[in-house]
Amino acid sequence: MSQGPRSGLAAVSAALLAMSRHLEVRDVLKTIVASARELLDAQYAALGVPDDHGGFAQFVVDGVSEEQWRAIGPLPRQHGILAAMLHEAKAERLADVRKDPRFEGWPDAHPDLADFLGLPIRDGEEIIGALFLANKRCPKPEGSCGFTQDDEELLSILAQHAAIALTNARLYERSRELTIAEERSRLAHELHDAVSQKLFSLRLTAQAAAALVDRDPARAKGELHQVASLAAEAADELRAAVVELRPAALEEDGLVATLRTQIQVLDRAHTARVTFTGAGLRALPAAQEEAMLRVAQEALHNALRHSGAAHVDVSVKRRGRGAVLRVTDDGSGFDPTAVRRAGRHLGLVSMRDRADGVGGSLTVESTPGKGTTIEMEVPGG
Numbered sequence: 492m493s494q495g496p497r498s499g500l501a502a503v504s505a506a507l508l509a510m511s512r513h514l515e516v517r518d519v520l521k522t523i524v525a526s527a528r529e530l531l532d533a534q535y536a537a538l539g540v541p542d543d544h545g546g547f548a549q550f551v552v553d554g555v556s557e558e559q560w561r562a563i564g565p566l567p568r569q570h571g572i573l574a575a576m577l578h579e580a581k582a583e584r585l586a587d588v589r590k591d592p593r594f595e596g597w598p599d600a601h602p603d604l605a606d607f608l609g610l611p612i613r614d615g616e617e618i619i620g621a622l623f624l625a626n627k628r629c630p631k632p633e634g635s636c637g638f639t640q641d642d643e644e645l646l647s648i649l650a651q652h653a654a655i656a657l658t659n660a661r662l663y664e665r666s667r668e669l670t671i672a673e674e675r676s677r678l679a680h681e682l683h684d685a686v687s688q689k690l691f692s693l694r695l696t697a698q699a700a701a702a703l704v705d706r707d708p709a710r711a712k713g714e715l716h717q718v719a720s721l722a723a724e725a726a727d728e729l730r731a732a733v734v735e736l737r738p739a740a741l742e743e744d745g746l747v748a749t750l751r752t753q754i755q756v757l758d759r760a761h762t763a764r765v766t767f768t769g770a771g772l773r774a775l776p777a778a779q780e781e782a783m784l785r786v787a788q789e790a791l792h793n794a795l796r797h798s799g800a801a802h803v804d805v806s807v808k809r810r811g812r813g814a815v816l817r818v819t820d821d822g823s824g825f826d827p828t829a830v831r832r833a834g835r836h837l838g839l840v841s842m843r844d845r846a847d848g849v850g851g852s853l854t855v856e857s858t859p860g861k862g863t864t865i866e867m868e869v870p871g872g
Contacts, residue, residue, distance in 0.1 A: 503645070506530055507652050519660040520551040523653045527624060528553045530649065531642050534626035535602060538612075538653075540619065541577055545569050555602060562600035571595045576611045576621040582643055583609045586636040588625065606631060608638040610650045614658050622650050696721060746780040746814075747772050747807060750787060754805055761795050763820075769807035772814055779869040782845040783807070783816045786853070789838045790818035790865045798822025798863065813851075813871030821862040827855050842867070 506526035520538050528536035535554040542548040550566045567573065571593045572583055585591055588607040597604075609623030624646070627637025700714035741749045747769040758765040774780075787805060794803045800822030807816050839855060842865070846853040851869035 503530065503648065506649065516657065516660045517549065517551070519653075519656050520549060521553070523622065523649070523656065524551050524553040527622060527646060527649055531608070531624055531638070531646060532628045533608075533624035533638075534628060535604065536622075536624045538620055538622045539567070539573060540657075541569060541621075559600060559602070563598050564600070567597075572607065572609060572623075573621055576609050576623070577618055580611050580613065580618055582611075582647070583607065583623075584636055584638055584643055586631075606636040606638055608636075608642060608646060610643070610646050612650045612654050612657065614654045619654060619657060622646065622653065741780055741784055742777075745774060746783060749784060750805060750807065753788070754791075757791060757795065763795055763800050764802045765791070765795070765805070766802070767805045769805075772807055772809050775814060775869060776849070776872040779813075779849045779851065779871070782849045782851065783814070783867060783869060785845055786842045786865070786867045787816055787818060789842050793838065794818065794820035794822055794863065798824070800862070810868060811871065813869045816867040817864065818866075819862065819864045824857045824859045824861050824863050826859060827857055 506529075520540070524536045524538045527533075527538075533554070535552070537550065537552045539547040539551075540549040546568050547566050552560060555563075569577055572585075572588060572591065575581075575593060576583055585607040587605050588594055589605070604625035606627050607623065607625050608627075609621060611618045612620035612622055624638065627642075629637045631637045696714055696717050700711045700718060703711035703714060744752070750769065751767050754765050754767040775783075791803065791805065794800050798820050800820035803818065803820040803822075805816075805818050807814055809815075843853045846867050846869070849869055851867055854866045855863070856866075857863035
C-alpha cells in the first residue's frame, strides 16, 4: 500500500468513519473525495454521480480552488475515460491520461492531469458514480504511473464503502422528503378541519351584512361585528394548527426520548460531536414540552450551522416541579448585548417568546471566542 501522509489501517478507518458521519448526499460526496485524495496522496480527486441525460447530476472535486472551479465552467459530460468507467464498470490506471486514445481534452482553465486512477462506484449491478484521482505525489520514472496496484486496491475498498455511504445518504434524503410530504398532508387535514367551518360561517355572515347595508344599517352593523369575531376565531384556529401543532414523536415518546433520538441523528450528520444527557424527568404539560423541544432545535441549529463548534452538549434535568434545558457549545460565541441591539438575530427573540409563552424563562451566556450556553427553565404543572 502506498506510503502517503496518512497510510495504514488507522487512516482508512478514519476515512470510513468520516463518511459514516454524514447523512446528506453532498456532504457524503465531499468526504469521500477528500478522504481518497489524502489517503492516496494525490494532487486532485473527483467524484461524479451520473444523470440519465449523458451528464452528471453532481460532480465534486478536491484540490481545485473555488475560483479555478468557476473558471472551468459547466459540469463535464460523460465522455472519454469517465464514460468508460461508467459504462464498462472497470478500473482505469494510466501513466498519462492525455495519451489515452479516449482522451477528448478539457477546458483551458482545467488543471493539467497526468497519471490517473479511477474506479466505478457500484451498488450491486448499478453504477452510481465514478471516483478518480490524478497526479500522484511521488517520483515517477519516465512513462510510468505513480499509482500502484496497492493504490488501486485501497481505492477499491474506499469505493465499496462509498457506495454504502452514498446509498444510505440517498435513503435518508428520500425518507426526509417523505416525512415532509406526510407532514404537509397532515397539516392540510388539520387546517381543513379547524378552519374551513369558521371561514364558511364568516363568508355567509359577510354576505348577510352586505345585503342589509341599505335597508337595515343597524342590523348590518351587528352582522359586521359578527364577521370580526369569526375572523378572530379563524385566526386563532389557524395559529393553533400551524404554530402549536404538537410533534408526533413528542406525543408518542415524550421530551427526553424525542431529544435523544434527534441528537443521535445530528451527531451522525455533523462533524461536531453532539451529546445528550437526560433521565428521571417526569412528564411536563404538553405546551412546555413542545416549547423546550423547539428551543433545543433552534439552539442546536445555531451551534451546528453558525458557531463552528467542535462539541455541542444538550441536557435536560428536573428542577422542582419543572425542568431545565441547557444547550452548550464550544464555538465562536458572540456578544449578547450586540445581538439584542441587532433584533431577531440567531432566533433568540423567538426562543424567548416560546419560553415566556409557557411561563418559563430563557438565559443566554456567550462571549466571543468562548462558546455559548442557552438555558431554558419551565415551571412544570
